[in-house]
Amino acid sequence: MAEKAQTAAKKSQSRAEREADRRRVILRAAVEVFSRKGYHGCRIQDVAKEAGVAYGLVYHYFKNKDELLESVFASGWQNFLARVSAEILADHHVAARVRGIVHVAFEAYRRDPRGVKVLILEVGRSPAGGAVNRGGAFSAVILAASEMFSEAQVRGEIPAHLHPTLCATMLFGTIEMGLTSFVMGLLDKRDDEAIERARDQVAETFLHGLTGARPTASVQPPPSTGRARSRPTS
Amino acid sequence: MAEKAQTAAKKSQSRAEREADRRRVILRAAVEVFSRKGYHGCRIQDVAKEAGVAYGLVYHYFKNKDELLESVFASGWQNFLARVSAEILADHHVAARVRGIVHVAFEAYRRDPRGVKVLILEVGRSPAGGAVNRGGAFSAVILAASEMFSEAQVRGEIPAHLHPTLCATMLFGTIEMGLTSFVMGLLDKRDDEAIERARDQVAETFLHGLTGARPTASVQPPPSTGRARSRPTS
DNA sequence: CGGCGCGCTGATTCTGGAATCAATATTCCA
DNA sequence: TGGAATATTGATTCCAGAATCAGCGCGCCG
Structure with missing residues (x-):
């Protein structure tokens, strides 16, 4: 819808850029406000104010409030999903992959707590009939992880009697x-350090249990695909 | 408020009973509807219809929509809380207590899936500023469980380097x-059997980890205070 | 440099649903 | 049985907040 500006080469580009920026600003503001007051607890006006624009403009960029939430979800989740998938697909021992997944999640939190909060509290739990259709996306990760555990069982890395899906949901x-x-x-x-310790404890406890937990599995990240390289802050 | 009817002995009793019944019917209906459409996704009218009463009546028994949710929460949570507390306070090895807690949770689910669903989806996650002040109640259980783990560390039942609170939240x-x-x-x-298997897997995995999980810890419930005796169905 | 289109604005309209209340039915006691 | 007290009803009021829209002014083009 905003692509019509692509007539000329340079100038129009800059315009399109500014548009995209606006969009991002609004999205950002939405995350902020949602995390503070919750989706239902806030008005479009609040989001607009936070973004420093008139609220009519919000409707210029998003069809309605639902689509706004949907977008917040999409922009946040897609990213997370991709990283998690990468971990899941890596062909390491399942323990390494689990550590990788945990690592990704905590890293996401460290980078953008607000965003994660919204994802967890608003999107992750919207009641069944709810507006946002993100249940599917959520299930998708669970399913993928189930696959992973299933495969790990074949390889004999974890006991065969465990239900892979349940392992995934538990993780x-x-x-x-x-x-x-x-x-x-x-x-x-x-x-920050507490976050790291928590991360390690989560991974290790899940892998070795409460009683068998080892005395902290060193802070160095597990060997996995791409998680380790410090990505451009973004 | 309804207690004024206690003037006489028998008849008034029956009245009070019917009132309490009504109240329960409405509460029940609320759970039903909330679980189907979510708190925000439903009108008082829906609840009334489900309960088979006029919606004005709902206001006769509950001050407003919030109080209704609050009551749903209270009636469900208090119960659960009490049972969990009992498990937490029992002085068994921490493993037994963990099993006890898991057992209670799954039992609650088996008895009333709808109710648990509402508790989990609506009440458990309401965004910070939200209406219902149940965050406190939730924290309370976490805190109690933390205590338990802390104590277990003193007894040397679990490693000392674990953060008790984190253990509790993870559980x-x-x-x-x-x-x-x-x-x-x-x-x-x-x-039903799947539920039981899931229950055992949850407990055992939490205790011994993914890799160390034992081949199903037998179905017989762990030795603990009162969980074992099959309570009157209700 | 003049005018025109489109990003942007916010007062205005519209909607849906919470809460009220006056009227009606039912129960209880003397 | 009468009538006071209480339970129940649903039309009505009221309002928050979503969505609309008519116009304004900034920036771009010829």
């Missing part, structure tokens, strides 16, 4: 609640 | 997502 449940501790202020979210 | 995260698998239809909620 994400563990991660999610780990993050929620921060989101809800049960743990100090300022402390 | 409930694992449980919650385990249940969510059913709520979301990732696993077959009809299959």
Whole structure:
């Protein structure tokens, strides 16, 4: 819809750029406000104010409030999804892959706590009939992870009697609640080191259990596809 | 408010009873509707229709929509809270207590999936500023569980380097997502036996980890306070 | 440099649903 | 049985907030 500006070469480009910027600003503001007051607890006006624009403009860029949430979700989740998928598909021992997934999740949180909060609290849990159709996307990751565990069983890396899907949900449940501790202020979210320790504990406990947990599995990240290289801040 | 009817002995009693019934019917209907469309996605009218009463009546029994949700929460959570607390306070090895907690949660689900769904999806996750102040209640359980793990560390039952609070959140995260698998239809909620297997897997994986999970820890419930005795169906 | 189109604005309209309330039915007690 | 007290109803009021739209002014083009 905004692509009509592609008539000329350079100038129009700059215009399109500014448009995209606006869009991003609004999206950003939406994340901010959603995380503060929740989707239902805020008006479009709040988002507009946060973004420093008239609220009519929000409708210029997004069809309605739902589409706004949908976009917030898409922009946040796609990214996360891609990274997690990469971890899942890597062909390492399942333990390494699990560590990778945990790592990705916590890294995402460290980079953008607000965004993660919205994902967790708003999008992740919208009631069945709800507006946003993100249930599918969520299931997709679970499914992929199930695959991974299933495969790990074939390779004999984990016991055969475990239900792969349940393993997958448990993994994400563990991660999610780990993050929620921060989101809800049960743990100090300022402390970067605490976040790292939490991350390691989550991974190790999931892998070796409460009773068998090892004395911290060193901080160096597990060997995996791309997680390690420090990506451009973005 | 309805207690004024206690003037006489028998008849008035019956009246009070019918009132309480009504109240319960409405509460029940609310759970039903909330679980189907979510708190924000439904009108008072829907609840009334489900309960088979006029919606004005809902206001006779509950001050407003919020109080209705609050009550749904209270009636469901108090119960659960009490049972979980009992498990937490029992002085068994921490493993037994963990099993007990998991057991209670799954039992609650088996008895009333709808109710658990509402608790998980609506109440458990309401965004910070939200209406219902149940965050406190939730934190309370986490805190209690933290205590338990802390104590277990003193007794040397689990490694000292683990963060007790994180252990607690992980435990409930694992449980919650385990249940969510059913709520979301990732696993077959009809299959009673599947539920039991899931329950055991959740407990054992949490305790011994993915890699160390034992070949199913037998179905017989762990030795704990009162969980074992099959309570009157209700 | 003049005018025109499109990004942008915010007052205005519209909608849906919460909460009220006056009227009606039912129950209870003397 | 009468009538006071209470339960129940649903049309009505009221309002928050979503979505619209008519116009304004900035920037771009010839």
